[in-house]
Amino acid sequence: MELSFYPGCTAHSTAWEFTKSTEAVFTALGHELKEIEDWNCCGGASAKVVDKMLSLGLPARNLLIAQREGRTLIAPCAGCFNNVRRALTAYEDGGEVAKALEEALGEKWKGEIEVWSLVDFFDREGAMEEIAARVKKPLSGLKVVAYYGCQMVRPPRVVGSSDWENPTALERAAEAVGATALEWSYKVDCCGADLGISHGGHCADICTRLGEEAAKAGADAIVVSCGLCQANLDMRQSKTSLPVLYITELIGEAFQCEGRQKWWKKHLTDPSGLFK
Amino acid sequence: MNAFAKEISERSGQDLSRCYQCGKCSAGCPSVEWFDWPNHGVIRKIQLGAKDELLKSHAIWMCVGCETCGTRCPNDIYISQLMDALRNMALEEGVKPAEPAVMTFHQAFTGSVSRFGRVHELSMLMEYKLKSKDYFSDLGAGMKLFAKGKIPFMLPKVKGKGELDTFFKNKGKG
Known part of the structure; x- marks a missing residue:
């Protein structure tokens, strides 16, 4: 399958290993990711704070680029995904806002393409079998908790999630590669998001609690699908130091994708010991 | 009401x-x-x-x-x-925010997007640090990320950035 790919700003910086592992895993699965042409920032968590139309206009431009390219758009970064879905919802709701977007960007949204997160990709029929079939080294004995955070699952009406309190796609993907996914009650809690910049201490309180709860559940590592969740959890657990892996890194290890040692080097807490 | x-x-x-x-x-x-x-x-x-x-x-x-x-x-x-x-x-309305650091961060972030079309973390974080006068918090972690190549120098470029001008021009006008 060919998918349009929206990497987002962190793809070449703080979430470099997320992008590299996503590309490696999709290639191994026989899917092609085509980066959308000349994409811009989705607005992060900041545009909506500053101005509503700005926060919709930024992701709307990306949506229109993807529309021209005609393929389903996948945005592995949870924040980018959420913002693009917000623009999509604004178009679908119609009214003044949709009209204003159309006017400012000079193009109509036709509603012909879909927008996916990694969860949506994993929720496709046959996705788990497809992953399991390519495992070269099952991750037997590795215990993980999946952490979704906010942007992939909320608000449900915007992101199209069907199970926002207890999503299971990341756990199923982890199990498909032989790891054990444990139950815990914190999978859709918030990591503190951009408070990490302005109020590091507050964010550390949140991440420390998440780390402790993950450890209490018996996890060796936390599995995420969001650059900001990864950065906050990797940097700010103070009582634990569980490695925080992107789901694509976990799958990439089981697939024995090339170059994965470079992914581990980007982590503050080195996860390579998990795979010995 | x-x-x-x-x-x-x-x-x-x-x-x-x-x-x-x-x-x-x-x-x-x-x-x-x-x-x-x-x-x-x-x-x-x-x-x-x-x-x-x-x-x-x-x-x-x-x-x-x-x-x-x-x-x-x-x-x-x-x-x-x-x-x-x-x-x-x-x-x-230009109300003085009770949490200036939060507002400064959001403004540095959107400022970076308006300049480059994408966020350039290094200059954005430097702008945030200077404007919030919060020079030292997380310096160690920041340096580690920098050393790991996670905060690159290279400036991003979006050719069609001009298509977003209307939104930046009208921002803050309600």
Whole structure:
């Protein structure tokens, strides 16, 4: 399958290993990711704070680029995904806002393409079998908790999630590669998001609690699908130091994708010991 | 409904009259301990027309927009939309924010996007540090990320950045 790919700003910086592992895993699965042409920032968590139309206009431009390219758009970064879905919802709701977007960007949204997160990709029929079939080294004995955070699952009406309190796609993907996914009650809690910049201490309180709860559940590592969740959890657990892996890194290890040692080097807490 | 509540309602698209103060929103909020009032208290304040208090509150800046409250609200009131409307209004009216660091971060972030079309972390973080005068927090972690090549020098470039001009030009005008 060919998918349009929206990497987002962190793809070449703080979430470099997320992008590299996503590309490696999709290639191994026989899917092609085509980066959308000349994409811009989705607005992060900041545009909506500053101005509503700005926060919709930024992701709307990306949506229109993807529309021209005609393929389903996948945005592995949870924040980018959420913002693009917000623009999509604004178009679908119609009214003044949709009209204003159309006017400012000079193009109509036709509603012909879909927008996916990694969860949506994993929720496709046959996705788990497809992953399991390519495992070269099952991750037997590795215990993980999946952490979704906010942007992939909320608000449900915007992101199209069907199970926002207890999503299971990341756990199923982890199990498909032989790891054990444990139950815990914190999978859709918030990591503190951009408070990490302005109020590091507050964010550390949140991440420390998440780390402790993950450890209490018996996890060796936390599995995420969001650059900001990864950065906050990797940097700010103070009582634990569980490695925080992107789901694509976990799958990439089981697939024995090339170059994965470079992914581990980007982590503050080195996860390579998990795979010995 | 008072004029302020009506305006927030319109900007956010939320029906405030549906709130019956059950407090479920506040129970799941990751930031509530840093708010002036819990989430359902913010709704009450809007209903009461307490514009001044709200625009000067910590709550509107400490909300991270995680959407837990709105998602769990039995009456479908999306409080983060109310928070956004309040923050937008505070910026438009030039109200001095109770949490300047949060506002400075959001402005540095959107400033970076307006300059490059994408965020350039290095210059954005430097701008944030200079403007917030918070020079030293997380310096160690920042240096580690820098050493790992996670905060690159290279400036991003978006050819069609001009297509976004209208949004940046009209920002903060309500």
